[in-house]
Amino acid sequence: MRCHQNFIVNMCHADNISKGGLMVSRNRIPLPKKYDAEVRRLYREILFEEVD
Numbered sequence: 403m404r405c406h407q408n409f410i411v412n413m414c415h416a417d418n419i420s421k422g423g424l425m426v427s428r429n430r431i432p433l434p435k436k437y438d439a440e441v442r443r444l445y446r447e448i449l450f451e452e453v454d
Contacts, residue, residue, distance in 0.1 A: 405441045406432055419445050 403413050405424055409431050418425040419442060424433050433441060 403441060403444055405437050406434060413441075413444050413448050416445055416448075 403411055405411050411424065411426055411431060416424055416426050417428075419433070422433055423430045424441060424445075425431075
């Protein structure tokens, strides 16, 4: 998923999401408003998919 102009992330490897950033292997990737809603939606979708 594209989560920043310069970053594409495999969302299965995302560790955490917070305001303004996505954590992947202890690296913070900035999360601009342009991508925020879609990245959060996909992160929740993957997170709850793994719980099932």
